[in-house]
Amino acid sequence: MNTDLITKDKIYTVPELARELGLTERSIRFYESKGLLSPKRAGNTRVFTYKDRARLIIIMRGKRTGTSLADIKKILDLYDADPKHHKQAKAVLNGIKERITIFEEQREELKIVLDELELIKNNCLKILGKDNNNPSDF
Numbered sequence: 205m206n207t208d209l210i211t212k213d214k215i216y217t218v219p220e221l222a223r224e225l226g227l228t229e230r231s232i233r234f235y236e237s238k239g240l241l242s243p244k245r246a247g248n249t250r251v252f253t254y255k256d257r258a259r260l261i262i263i264m265r266g267k268r269t270g271t272s273l274a275d276i277k278k279i280l281d282l283y284d285a286d287p288k289h290h291k292q293a294k295a296v297l298n299g300i301k302e303r304i305t306i307f308e309e310q311r312e313e314l315k316i317v318l319d320e321l322e323l324i325k326n327n328c329l330k331i332l333g334k335d336n337n338n339p340s341d342f
Contacts, residue, residue, distance in 0.1 A: 216252040225260060235263055238273055239282060259283075268301055 211336040235241050236250070240263055245339045252260075259280055266276040279299070282292040 212254045214254060216257060218250055221252050221257060221260065225257075225264065228265070232260070235260065235273075238277070240273065241279055263298075269300075270306075271299060272305070273300060275282075 216224070218229045218232050221227070222289055224234055232241065235329055241252070241256055241259055243252045245251065253300055262280060262283075263273075266279070267273075271279075279292055282295055283289060286292060316324065
């Protein structure tokens with residue numbers, strides 16, 4: 205992400221914003237269709253502001269952490285409603301706590317599955333008379 209020339213009065217087209225943030229143009233249009241972005245128009249061209257760019261970064265962060273688009277929209281709507289962002293921060297914090305709990309549970313489940321797979325792999329190697337310390341054997 206290029207942050208060298210970011211100013212609050214810069215405007216972006218869909219292709220510019222997609223290229224800068226590493227998204228597809230289709231993704232940006234999708235987020236717009238879901239009401240997460242509301243670009244202005246210059247003729248037939250959508251133009252995005254610094255604020256739209258910031259909203260898109262929040263959307264991307266939310267998606268990376270597994271937050272639903274509905275929850276991301278609630279957070280973005282709070283951003284506009286509370287200039288000090290306290291409500292938004294509380295909502296984000298609650299969401300983060302929930303996601304951490306879910307990911308911790310998934311980590312435990314993954315550890316159990318990985319341990320089981322390792323056991324099965326070692327049993328198979330033993331049956332085949334292979335050395336389970338030599339990666340070229342499997």
